[in-house]
Amino acid sequence: MSDILKEVLAANEEYAANFGDKANLAMPPKRRFAILTCMDARLDPAKFAGLAEGDAHVIRNAGGRASDDAIRSLVISYKLLGTREWFVIHHTDCGMETFTNDTIRNLLANSLEPAEFDGENWRDIGKGPGSRAGEYIEFLTISNLEQSVIDDVERIRSHPLVPGYITIYGFIYDVKSGRLIEVPEASRIGRATI
Amino acid sequence: MSDILKEVLAANEEYAANFGDKANLAMPPKRRFAILTCMDARLDPAKFAGLAEGDAHVIRNAGGRASDDAIRSLVISYKLLGTREWFVIHHTDCGMETFTNDTIRNLLANSLEPAEFDGENWRDIGKGPGSRAGEYIEFLTISNLEQSVIDDVERIRSHPLVPGYITIYGFIYDVKSGRLIEVPEASRIGRATI
Incomplete structure (x- = not known):
């Protein structure tokens, strides 16, 4: 058994031993929102956005891009599980800007x-x-970080399966400070229309 | 400003205020592994697998499926950022089993x-x-949970861009206990071959 596998299982053992009342959580996100962000190891969306288990959907891929698969996930997120606000969060020093x-x-x-x-x-x-x-x-690489947030919010906003009552916010997470910085142009495009 | 947006920004303010030395984290995952799992709100991979910021890539979508987009992310994960072990983790009571x-x-x-x-x-x-x-x-729905883990590990294992030295583990996360349960057949298929 690899060291990584051993460590993951040991950490999981401890988590499960202190699971408390989390067994009672329902499937739909309690706070009715979703975050789409990057897989980057430095990002912990639960920590940087204040999520407890059961609160919100978290979708992650290389770049936090609005890929077809992210859209598949977002459609399931609102249509079956009732989310109403979505955060698209890219980040500084993203690997996707390097190639x-x-x-x-x-x-x-x-x-x-x-x-x-x-x-x-x-x-x-x-x-x-x-x-x-x-x-x-x-590969959905990024040449300009603000523009990639704007493009992705725009792609989601204009998708035929995304209803106007959903609000979409565009943000950049700064890996040097832990801070979320809004991209106003993206959030403007993402505003609910009904 | 919506309540959710206010709450997220307030939580982020607190996180950033206690950011400590995380500004020094490097881009490549320190522990050289990646987790592919579901967007479900009840799952917190950092908590259930013991990840600190900087440790590992986390890829999430509806179901934790080995979609083309998850494979795009995994290829970037090993080729540019050096991960060598991947966990495919589906979970009990998954919405993807209901439709x-x-x-x-x-x-x-x-x-x-x-x-x-x-x-x-x-x-x-x-x-x-x-x-x-x-x-x-x-939509990549799931009719049998163990089989979906096996199928996804198999899809990743047999992808032409996934080298034999990568180890892929298959797991089911139990939302009632917080426990990771291995799917031995999946991990067998996912074993490194070189």
Whole structure:
């Protein structure tokens, strides 16, 4: 058994031993909202947004992007589980700002071992074989952080399955301060219309 | 400003005020692993798996499914940010077990207001207009929980961009106890091969 697996199971043992009355929580989010944010290890949405178990849906992917899959999740979130406010939260120092589709496609074609970042460029240090399957993936990289929040709120706002009564807020989380900074233009686009 | 927005910002203010040395965390996950799990409000992966900020990637969507978008995120996770072990964690009492593509497509075609669950069936209580755009979404519902974990580990394991040295574990999180229960068949399929 790997060290990581042992550690995760030990931490889980402790969590379960102090589970308290969380067994009684209902499936629908009590506070009727959802957060879409990045998978980045430095982000703990429950902590930075003050969520207890049972409060809110949390959707995370690379970049916190409004991918088709995030939209699938958001549609289920409001239609079946009653959320009414959604936060799109990207963050400073995001890995998605450091590469393009071409960068990662070339790295993957070269090898499937991890690449290294020198602060400006990604370099492949691994050995092949790689795979060209990256050509079929749109990686949803970010070239401008505010714009990516605006674009994603806009994409969600204009989706035919997203009703006008939902409010969508756009934010950037600052990994240096822990602070949420609103992107006013995004929140303006995300305003409920009915 | 909505109550939810006020509460989130107040909680964030407090978090940022006690941010400590987290400003120094690096982008790559310190413990080199990733968790793919459900957006369900009752799940707090940082708590149930013992993660501090900076430790691990967390990817979440409706069901914790190995969607194309989850695979996009996992590829970025290992290739650029060096993770080597991945946990696929579905959970008991998952909303994704309560409906099918047809169910939600019909509900959405009827109205974009929330539906109600009577413990067996979803009923639409809202008013139209709805939208037929749900026809274009595969909702990745779950009919058997263990099987969905096995299927998802298998999909990730056999993806051409996922190298053999990555270990993938399959688990079910029990919302009644807080406990992680391994799905041995999934973890067997997910074993590293090199």
